[in-house]
Amino acid sequence: MARGTSKKTPQVPPSDLMPARIEPCVAMLVDKPPEGPDWAFEVKWDGYRLAVHVAPGRVRIITRGGYDWTSRFPSIAAESQQLGHATMILDGEAVVLDDKGRSDFGLLQRALGRKPSMHDPSEIFFFAFDLLYLDGRDLRRLPLLERRRLLEPIVAGRDGVVRLSEEVEADGEEFFRIACEHGLEGIVAKHRGRPYHSGRRPDWLKIKCARRDSFVIVGYEPSTVPGAVGRLLLAARKGEGLVYVGGCGTGWTYQESMKLRELLDEICTDQPAVALRRKGAVFTRPVLVAEAEYRAWTQDGKLRHPSFKGLREIADDPGVFDLSTRWPRK
Template identity: 70%
Template sequence: MARASSKKPRDLPPTDPMPARVDPCLATLVDKPPKGPDWAYEVKWDGYRIAVHIEPGRVRILTRGGYDWTERFPSIVDDARRLAVKTAILDGEAVVLDDKGRSDFGMLQRALGRLPSAVEAGAIVFYAFDLLYLDGRDLRRLPLRERRRLLEPLVACPEGAVRLSEEVQADGDEFFRVACAHGIEGIIAKHVEKPYRSGRGEWWQKITCKRRDSFVIVGFEPSTVPGHLGRLLLAARKDGELVYVGGCGTGWSNQLSRELRKLLEGMATKTPAVSLRRKGAVFVEPVLVAEVEYRAWTDDGKLRHASFKGIRQRADDAVVFEMADNIRSGFDDRIE
């Protein structure tokens, strides 16, 4: 019987061409953390999902949708160049941390220059949680525990723009409780024996403290305070069409209220994107997407207790919430 090779994947000759792009693995929303020794847990980061491609002479950063955002993350590019690899693909999340170490999507958008802010681009951090390719070897066929074993020494530095998303071996219910108590969006559970599979599946699961989705902004209601925003009018997709799902009137500062009002006034249209009549409403072109946190859905398909969390363009990797017939029973398939 032939003896199995003791060489590590990095010691073997390169045999796998480097993919130009990898469709990411996406987590399935569940109500409770899975249990068992084959599951590990991580914090659910609130930012942009990106892949860092390290190649000879260059670094590329691609969004989940395949857009090249390399120029938007100069600090991540600089740190990625210093990693002790020839070629690699790192999967992770670009975030900005608040003063308590929590990821803040609104701060990230400001650092990317979407709205005026004192937050600089250098504040953006990349938390790597998977390694898909390394020095000529495609690692996607390996179980997660092996991919993590190779990833951890590469990004072991706790400071800088490229960091390791820590994996926690703990009781899932307790970790979820602590995460919610600290104001974190939720947790991710991953099966350590599974290979990396593009698309959505049960091998990665997400458990959120509150529901959060992306909705198209189709209009707004002015505030009684001149120049301010009163309420955003939101829509989701249903059978390929936009459907009004209610409004959102909280979640912004006075400054942001003025900035959003000015931004939306520049997109005003006389033709609403949804079937809706509302006195005093200003309808806009459906080109911006709002990140919204909410508690539940009403029986008639409207958001309950919605709070604004951030804004993005439909041209990036934003995915708009898709309404389904079973939405009233709590259906929620947000793509992170």
């Protein structure tokens, strides 16, 4: 070895610590798909947003709100350990498919429920659409194009419960039209060149075939049928408070209505969360959220023809409609 020189130690890239939780990237709602080759399109799944954390000997399944729901998705947890990598974080959606292959949030809730259902947890699929961490490397700083390139060999072509959410090579407007014709909830557009950012960002956009949002349940009107709910009383956020936006009286079966009544009777209150006087109404603490599909808003700020689509806890649904930041479309 020549004088004055020394053997260099090979530089090994440091490992990125695996995050305990990653706040998910949330798509912004827009009226129409974006244009241009920088955008990739996918089906908008109607289910529970989950992050699947795989580590040696352990899998954790974390909800959008940060809850550990591993025990509720045993099939997804078991299969995720067989994907060929020691550590990774998959971002995706848990869904149950109807007889036409469309995701259905109501079917998913029944499969996760305690009562007998035509669907059991083994029929819940996880459609992975992003890869955030892999074998000691945090991938969030990479553009979506690169993250998808790493994701696809792991989950593409699988016929188990863990599957790939396919990108669709199509014009956005045409894909949206076809999605609506086939009864899908809508589509998602994602910018191929952007890194992964937590929170609601314009890097991801969602375009819905029908208007569908989350509203806080602040009470109910009893049904003429004993033990059932006639109408849910719904509210949207506004500043630090809530504003009544109307009642919803359709979208459930008789059995579901009875179950709703049981849940709501457990959280009754004498102090309404909104300024509302309605004879016969039963008011509840604002801890549950209803997903509702509706046609439009009325001139006085009420939902037009809302239909109940599912129930969530408010702590796990930060996306409650906010009148302070979103102007209702008539």
